[in-house]
Amino acid sequence: MENIKVDQKIDLRGVSCPLNFVKTKLKLEEMQRGQVLEVILDDGEAIQNVPRSIKEEGHKILVVARIDQKYFRVVIERGEES
Amino acid sequence: MNKKQKIDLDQLKKGGMVKLNEKDMFSVWVRTVCCNMDAKKLQKVADLAEKYGRGYVLFTTRQLPIIPFVHIDDVTTVKEELEKVHLMLDRCGARVRNTDVCYDANICSYAVTNPISLGEKIDQFWKNDPGGRKIKTSIAGCSKQCTSPRVLSDIGFVGGEKGYDVYLGGRLGLKPNIGSMVAESISEEECVSLLKNYVALIREEKWKGKRGADVVNALGVPAVKEILNKNLGEKHSEKAFLCDTRQDNKIEDGKIILRIRATCGEVTSDQLRKIADIAENYGKGFVHFVLRGGPEIPGVDKSKIEEIRKKLAEVNLEILDQGVDNLQTCFGAYCTNGIMDTQALLKKLEKIIKKLGINDLDIKISASGCPNSCGISHLSDIGFLGVIYPIVNKKTCTGCEVCVKACKVDAISIQNKLAVIDYNKCVWCMDCINACPFDAIEKGKKGYSVLVGGRGGYSPNDQRGGETKLGKVIKEFVSEDEALEIAEEILKNGKYKS
Numbered sequence: 001m002e003n004i005k006v007d008q009k010i011d012l013r014g015v016s017c018p019l020n021f022v023k024t025k026l027k028l029e030e031m032q033r034g035q036v037l038e039v040i041l042d043d044g045e046a047i048q049n050v051p052r053s054i055k056e057e058g059h060k061i062l063v064v065a066r067i068d069q070k071y072f073r074v075v076i077e078r079g080e081e082s
Numbered sequence: 083m084n085k086k087q088k089i090d091l092d093q094l095k096k097g098g099m100v101k102l103n104e105k106d107m108f109s110v111w112v113r114t115v116c117c118n119m120d121a122k123k124l125q126k127v128a129d130l131a132e133k134y135g136r137g138y139v140l141f142t143t144r145q146l147p148i149i150p151f152v153h154i155d156d157v158t159t160v161k162e163e164l165e166k167v168h169l170m171l172d173r174c175g176a177r178v179r180n181t182d183v184c185y186d187a188n189i190c191s192y193a194v195t196n197p198i199s200l201g202e203k204i205d206q207f208w209k210n211d212p213g214g215r216k217i218k219t220s221i222a223g224c225s226k227q228c229t230s231p232r233v234l235s236d237i238g239f240v241g242g243e244k245g246y247d248v249y250l251g252g253r254l255g256l257k258p259n260i261g262s263m264v265a266e267s268i269s270e271e272e273c274v275s276l277l278k279n280y281v282a283l284i285r286e287e288k289w290k291g292k293r294g295a296d297v298v299n300a301l302g303v304p305a306v307k308e309i310l311n312k313n314l315g316e317k318h319s320e321k322a323f324l325c326d327t328r329q330d331n332k333i334e335d336g337k338i339i340l341r342i343r344a345t346c347g348e349v350t351s352d353q354l355r356k357i358a359d360i361a362e363n364y365g366k367g368f369v370h371f372v373l374r375g376g377p378e379i380p381g382v383d384k385s386k387i388e389e390i391r392k393k394l395a396e397v398n399l400e401i402l403d404q405g406v407d408n409l410q411t412c413f414g415a416y417c418t419n420g421i422m423d424t425q426a427l428l429k430k431l432e433k434i435i436k437k438l439g440i441n442d443l444d445i446k447i448s449a450s451g452c453p454n455s456c457g458i459s460h461l462s463d464i465g466f467l468g469v470i471y472p473i474v475n476k477k478t479c480t481g482c483e484v485c486v487k488a489c490k491v492d493a494i495s496i497q498n499k500l501a502v503i504d505y506n507k508c509v510w511c512m513d514c515i516n517a518c519p520f521d522a523i524e525k526g527k528k529g530y531s532v533l534v535g536g537r538g539g540y541s542p543n544d545q546r547g548g549e550t551k552l553g554k555v556i557k558e559f560v561s562e563d564e565a566l567e568i569a570e571e572i573l574k575n576g577k578y579k580s
């Protein structure tokens with residue numbers, strides 16, 4: 001595994017779009033700039049949309065990795081205050 | 083923090099709001115019943131667009147009013163305000179969509195069945211059954227097919243002398259498909275049974291994320307027909323709710339449906355209030371949302387047209403009785419998927435059409451910001467699609483697979499931990515560019531694809547004749563100027579010579 005210290009985690013398995021995005025966004029807003037959030041997302045719609053929208057919010061995607069057939073792990077660094 | 087807590091998570095789950103390409107901006111989709119809305123409610127929509135949006139409302143192919151540019155923090159307030167006049171947000175995404183209908187048979191003189199009556203039954207059916215998959219339905223009362231049910235719906239109902247013909251598998255977008263006929267001349271009750279059978283089928287786990295077109299392609303027409311036609315005679319106990327714009331009497335002689343031009347579907351709040359006012363004073367008190375985006379006011383007396391024309395002119399509106407049919411677009415420049423600014427294109431084209439003095443309302447022109455074709459570019463005499471050429475940056479690609487998932491035509495594969503695009507399959511949609519979390523797919527050239535010869539339905543007086551067909555691409559990656567030149571040439575000569 002890559003050497004990244006994760007500060008917070010949320011599990012969004014089974015949470016559909018765009019709710020998964022909003023939950024991720026709200027979580028990031030609670031965090032400090034530079035902190036790292038790990039999100040577990042469904043394959044399919046979620047993995048196509050959430051990283052993209054989060055990136056648009058000004059956060060940085062560090063890792064996207066498949067966990068298994070059904071889920072992905074996404075590691076995000078909290079960006080500038082928006 | 084308080085502000086943030088106002089975001090209505092439940093509403094997000096239900097849909098009715100779509101993110102736009104500006105930060106924190108959403109479009110709010112307001113539900114219509116039978117694609118009509120009464121004047122008082124419209125006034126409210128106009129007011130809300132002014133207060134919480136940018137002072138205008140969009141009339142789109144979805145046949146309902148959309149308020150663009152509502153800030154995420156205001157969505158809940160807008161929803162509550164709408165509820166005060168008994169309006170609610172529409173559903174979208176992987177959910178059942180509004181049923182699109184044309185007119186009550188007592189209003190449209192072409193109608194041979196009563197689409198409103200079937201619409202009411204289907205609406206009632208959805209009330210008791212959430213669907214749980216993306217399912218689009220539309221109904222047309224005659225073979226003119228103003229709602230284009232054969233292409234725009236998973237299940238499309240087309241009225242004929244003896245009942246409804248039913249088509250399964252219509253779809254626009256990246257893999258457009260004309261629906262196949264699965265039933266002929268069936269009754270309203272039977273239509274509901276058929277829909278029920280379809281819902282049961284599409285809910286099976288293996289069809290997750292799939293549409294009617296996928297089902298037809300996988301199973302073949304005869305097999306699907308058999309499944310959908312099971313027990314059609316079954317009685318439905320639900321009492322259909324009644325649409326408040328239902329007409330009990332045949333429309334009086336001399337009364338017409340007044341069509342209004344709304345280029346790009348944009349109607350300002352002032353214009354919308356005027357339209358509502360005219361519907362109340364000269365029409366039946368409601369406005370109809372059509373596929374081509376121009377607002378329609380049914381039940382207007384012919385003798386009042388000039389009077390109404392003057393009133394509309396006060397807010398810079400025109401009656402749609404000259405020129406070409408309403409110039410239609412999707413969200414175009416405002417959409418998160420938009421590649422080209424279709425609003426700019428069509429506004430320029432409108433000037434060219436005026437200059438040429440073309441007068442043929444049968445000519446249909448539309449533009450979509452990307453190949454998803456939400457602006458029904460495939461169903462127009464001249465259609466435009468924004469397109470872009472994706473290029474993988476080998477240095478930044480991490481091989482994460484997100485683009486593979488995002489590509490709806492399976493044009494991307496991972497080879498040696500790098501994304502590789504098969505340009506023979508690519509349809510130039512930008513999904514992969516948008517989806518890549520590492521910006522590793524770069525934007526190459528962009529422009530318009532121009533399509534010609536598309537047709538949404540059969541038009542009895544039309545010399546071009548023919549049935550529903552999808553437009554064919556004649557040019558790819560042309561600039562806005564070139565696209566306008568091509569359109570001008572087609573409009574002048576009736577065809578494109580190259």
Ligand code: SF4
Binds near residue numbers: 413452457
């Ligand atoms: S056609 Fe493309 S740009 Fe237009 S609304 Fe659909 S997805 Fe957006």
Ligand code: SF4
Binds near residue numbers: 517518519521
């Ligand atoms: S999404 Fe981006 S980084 Fe991931 S495989 Fe595709 S091009 Fe590479």
Ligand code: SF4
Binds near residue numbers: 514
């Ligand atoms: S490769 Fe990219 S641009 Fe081409 S069709 Fe797939 S997602 Fe669209």
